[in-house]
Amino acid sequence: MLKRTHTCGELSSQDIGKEIVLNGWVDRVRDLGGMLFVLVRDRYGKTQVYFDPAADKQLYESALKLGNEYTVGIKGIVNKRPEKDVNTNMSTGEIEVMAKELVVFSESETPPIYVNKEDDANENLRLKYRYLDLRKEKLQKNLMLRHRVAQATRNYLSSTGFLEIETPFLTKSTPEGARDFLVPSRLRPGLFYALPQSPQIFKQLLMVSGFDRYFQIARCFRDEDFRADRQPEFTQIDIEASFVDKEDIFAVVEGLLKYMFKQAAGVDIQTPFKRLSYADAMDRYGSDKPDTRYGMELKDLTGYFAGTSAAFLKSVCDNGGVIKGFTVENRAEKYSRKKLDEFTEQAKKAGANGLIWIIKDKDGIRSTIKKMAEKELQSIENDGIINSGDVMFVVAGEQRSVNKILGQLRSQIIRDEFEKLDGFDIMWIVDFPMFAFNEEEKKLxxxxxxxxxxxxxxxxxxxxxxxxKIKAECYDLVINGYEMLSGSVRIHRKDIQKKVFEMLGLPEEEINEKFGFLLDAFRYGPPPHAGCALGLDRLVAVMCNEDSIKEVIAFPKTATGTDIMADAPNIVGERQLRDLKISLNP
RNA sequence: GGGGAUGUGGUGCAGUUGGUUAGCAUGCCGGUCUGUCACACCGGUGGCCGCGAGUUCGAGUCUCGUCGUCCCCGCCA
Structure with a gap:
């Protein structure tokens, strides 16, 4: 085998005159008739190789047979390129390799996707031929950055006393939360393991064991419907520590992220991160994971309508509801009536009785409530709440619902209509409520x-x-509108845990069945502890400026949870089912 | 569970109110070419328009169904 002495990304004018060997893939062949240029690529870069028929006719002719994605070994001499032929767009653009020997390790059929172009192929094909897609520069860069993030995580946390400990994949189904992926047990027919939704309980047990600073880069599994930022299996940087409070965890995370962004992406981020209470986030952005870079804060307009004659607005005010809205600038001319109707339709689906829009253009104010609330609109205009060119979307109703509807509309407009902004908008969301009321099941x-x-x-x-009204000692970290981390101070006192279970309406029997081993452990001196989990895929995606975490996962799955390349999930043999004592309903 | 988008040579796209032989780019094959770098130029190959039914004299185009993919809502402690 013709083994490489250098990679395709490292040769420079320093190496001129050296005899070297490159290994890699043919990125492109440029045949000029009397001379032949071949770009050879590996994950480090590309290098131009030059075949000269005058120097070696036979070698030149064998090089003519090269096709894209052939795998080659090339021995040659590093030459300086003629001054006028230096390619300043390439890191190796000052030199080229004059070929002396060529070995074709393997040929390639015409690839179904272009590896040497960044234009995106159809996502289906990209996933089917993922190994080719992964040859492309973008995905190689993304996965290299992901590696640096993982590496930085291990370095930083290890150096601050955290231990990396693995927890089981084959474990027990836990109630609530997401749907579990199940694995049937052969030795105990009829019983099932569940794949972990997170290592939550195990890491708390590790705290009981005295491993007072733990972390793990852990795979987690959740059988729910997927999105651009959600895959059935994903990776968390899982962290837990004992004898700490919330502030200690914040300090660990801030230190880790600062180090990680610097090491992996070369970016300096400011610490400590800003903090926003859950209540403020909902009040100002209608979301517990706002991207605050885009502004468009929610404004409370209830005061303008206190004495309104518009019946439906008056009834909202009288019943303790709110009238709130946000402004999109420079949209007065852009939104057609049809578009506004679409927004209204969506707001209704989200639970609004209707959507009020107020537009100020060169002809003045137009609005759905122009006739019934002329005076109120006048005051809003006079107070400079709305400026020329602005569109305001306003919803009236119960406060929580109004916030949520406006928040959804705001996110949608950001997603669909705004250019992506650079930079990282990082904040802690704190003071979450402990409980939420489940309307369907009528319980906490x-x-x-x-x-x-x-x-x-x-x-x-x-x-x-x-x-x-009870708040919880828990916190999220939000970056650019993505929930990146979630964590909390855990209960370590039996009496409090019992109380919480009672409030949740969990019967003792069920508690013991589902969390028994954790509660058992808590009988033997559990330390105060707290922790969090960072979504590694989302974090890397944001650092790579990608919209979808598929772009930072080597072998992702589609929205229906299939792996198009491996063709999974799939049927299994009779024998396998028999071993598991599983029969399928037709 | 619901909504939206999409499926046309190997690949990326176009295809008008249904109307002869489905077009463009790129790739691929062949040819010319000694400094290209998305080389250029000339010629050629390549498609049962996702699949199935229907309407029609006639369907890539209209209708119904079905499958795949993408995005969103629900869901994701």
């Missing part, structure tokens, strides 16, 4: 998870009267 649910420490003075004050 844990907003984060049932091991989250409630704010103790809140618990005391509102336990019996208004549990929705």
């Amino acid at each position: 649910e844990a907003e984060h998870h049932p091991f989250t420490m409630p704010n103790l003075s809140d618990l005391e004050m509102y336990e019996k009267t208004d549990p929705l």
